[in-house]
Amino acid sequence: MAEKTVPSTVDTKAPARRDEGTRGEERFLAPPVDIYETKDGLTVVADLPGVEKDGVDVRVDDGVLTIEGRTARQADGNLIHSEFTLSDFYRQFELGEEVDQERIAAQMKHGVLTIHLPKSEKAKPRQIAVRVE
């Protein structure tokens, strides 16, 4: 019986996609989003009320778009009526191969996060001119 070395198949890299249960004790809310498509790409619009510009984290890793928002807490006085709780936000989307991950841009205004996901050049429809001889 010969001894042989088998390469490990276990991926030691942390996975880009994490389930809710593995994110500790904190509570997260999935922000409501609008996603629409234009000729040039996709736009993701997410409501992140109470999140400062510095508290928002947008990453793309292994084709997974992660939106994370940390709300700044501040409170005066005693709560006498409550309809919402400010909570941190977390949501992930899987991106298709047609997104150009290098040119993703995001901006934050009035608690709304807008992310532009441009289509890569090869995914854009191309017009082929037909020559008549």
Added chain:
Amino acid sequence: MNWWTNAFPEMEALRREIDRLFEDVDMPRFARVSFLPGLRARAYPLLNVREDGCAFYVEALAPGVDPESLNITVAHNQLTISGEKKPVNGGVEAEAFHRSERAAGRFTRAITLPSEVDSAAIKADYKNGLLLITLPKAEEAKAKQIAVNVG
């Protein structure tokens, strides 16, 4: 007055009563559900009201609202907030949407505060999608400290 004209306010009162019962039960806030949530969902924006000795603080969850469109009025102890949340870009066709979860449109909401407020000194700030309205209590509504004389 017919019974059906009364039915909706009655049901609204019942719903509020049941919600209040649940609020007294000591359970984590995230686990709380409202009775007939569809009715509650009509209320926009959602409000938190805080109070201290000299003022009420009304916080409204209103991301993406144009601050120019906000209109806040106070009459006696009735606070009215109205405004408009614009739909994205406007020009995007309905077929272009993959997801549409954010609501948009005009809204108005009125609440009654527990006491009279000083309408001249009300302040409103809109920041990061949260509207914070500070309403100082009227002089006569403030709690007075009474000194006890020891004879």
